[in-house]
Amino acid sequence: MKLSLFAQSALLTVAAALPGRWHDHDHERHEWRPAGPNDSRSPCPGLNVMANHGYLPRSGRDIDLATFRNAIAGAYNYAPKSLDFAFQKAIDLKLSTTGNASTIHLSDLNVHDAIEFDGSLSRSDYNLGDNHSFDPEVWGGVAESLGLYDAAPDNEDDLYVTIEVAAKARAKRVAEAMALNPRFNASENQMMGSPGTTALYLTTMWDYDAGAAPKAWVRAFFEEERLPFLEGYRAPKTQKDANLLGAISKAVLAVKV
Numbered sequence: 001m002k003l004s005l006f007a008q009s010a011l012l013t014v015a016a017a018l019p020g021r022w023h024d025h026d027h028e029r030h031e032w033r034p035a036g037p038n039d040s041r042s043p044c045p046g047l048n049v050m051a052n053h054g055y056l057p058r059s060g061r062d063i064d065l066a067t068f069r070n071a072i073a074g075a076y077n078y079a080p081k082s083l084d085f086a087f088q089k090a091i092d093l094k095l096s097t098t099g100n101a102s103t104i105h106l107s108d109l110n111v112h113d114a115i116e117f118d119g120s121l122s123r124s125d126y127n128l129g130d131n132h133s134f135d136p137e138v139w140g141g142v143a144e145s146l147g148l149y150d151a152a153p154d155n156e157d158d159l160y161v162t163i164e165v166a167a168k169a170r171a172k173r174v175a176e177a178m179a180l181n182p183r184f185n186a187s188e189n190q191m192m193g194s195p196g197t198t199a200l201y202l203t204t205m206w207d208y209d210a211g212a213a214p215k216a217w218v219r220a221f222f223e224e225e226r227l228p229f230l231e232g233y234r235a236p237k238t239q240k241d242a243n244l245l246g247a248i249s250k251a252v253l254a255v256k257v
């Protein structure tokens with residue numbers, strides 16, 4: 001059985017995440033600037049955010065493992081090595097078009113059913129047109145399920161995306177994509193990748209105090225591929241690692257949908 005990239009993330013419970021250095025980044029150098037016409041971007045909001053803030057090269061080109069490790073530590077305070085498996089997957093699948101087998105351009109990740117799959121939260125399907133850029137219509141349905149636009153500022157409970165709500169929104173999106181797209185590819189990559197990527201955005205935008213992801217942060221992350229500094233986000237003091245991703249993945253999979 002071939003284990004897809006995000007299947008690995010969904011099944012991870014314990015991994016050897018080494019303690020990382022604290023990165024004290026210069027905030028001006030990391031201001032948000034959306035991609036220009038000649039910049040390379042991917043179907044992955046998590047990577048695009050880092051390029052839009054200069055944690056990855058703003059060009060989105062010629063990215064190696066060391067650059068990726070520094071980026072996830074600086075932008076999100078992940079233990080630098082905790083997502084090596086994801087980067088390595090792109091290398092192992094030989095998606096690189098850079099001329100150097102150890103590096104990737106972000107657009108190298110667009111290949112269907114390598115890592116990219118149908119039923120994404122914010123992208124359309126392979127056979128339905130543009131399958132790698134942010135799609136406001138697709139995301140609009142998911143955002144509604146997540147209650148992103150309902151957040152009442154005076155209602156504390158309304159400010160967060162919980163694991164339960166996220167898991168249900170994901171399942172609903174996949175069911176709707178399957179109904180809409182006669183050529184929906186329910187590959188193993190898709191089946192495991194879908195809950196895996198839901199766990200990944202929750203972990204990445206996790207608010208430890210709330211035990212959930214602030215709606216305002218989730219919106220900025222997907223809709224503008226922006227770190228939600230304006231909405232109060234700071235790279236958390238508590239380092240994120242494969243254990244947290246594993247725990248959240250398990251919780252996503254445990255929700256009855």
Ligand code: HEM
Pocket residue numbers: 043044045046047072076083086087088090109110115116117118119120121122123193197198200201204
């Ligand atoms: C901190 C690091 C990362 C974060 C936070 C992140 C987050 C995400 C999220 C939330 C999605 C789902 C998008 C959607 O459903 O609309 C996604 C999709 C994707 N990610 Fe990442 N990711 C990260 C690292 C990576 C790495 C290292 C790779 C490969 C080198 C990668 C490749 C992809 C691809 C190809 C997709 C598209 C899957 C699909 O079709 O939905 N990601 N990522």
Ligand SMILES: *[C@@H]1O[C@H](CO)[C@@H](O)[C@H](O)[C@H]1NC(C)=O
Pocket residue numbers: 038061
């Ligand atoms: C776009 O990027 C490519 C690859 O780095 C480069 O060769 C080309 O000159 C760039 N074009 C423009 C208009 O900047």
Ligand SMILES: *[C@@H]1O[C@H](CO)[C@@H](O)[C@H](O)[C@H]1NC(C)=O
Pocket residue numbers: 064065100101102103
């Ligand atoms: C390919 O990229 C790796 C990682 O950045 C680097 O160490 C190596 O020198 C590069 N190889 C060539 C031939 O440029």
Ligand SMILES: *[C@@H]1O[C@H](CO)[C@@H](O)[C@H](O)[C@H]1NC(C)=O
Pocket residue numbers: 126127128129130131132
């Ligand atoms: C997937 O999206 C890309 C980018 O818009 C597009 O060029 C390609 O034709 C799409 N694939 C299919 C099969 O529609």
Ligand SMILES: *[C@@H]1O[C@H](CO)[C@@H](O)[C@H](O)[C@H]1NC(C)=O
Pocket residue numbers: 112113185186187188189
């Ligand atoms: C669907 O996924 C399978 C299994 O991963 C893959 O081999 C196949 O090429 C995909 N089909 C289409 C139409 O892309």
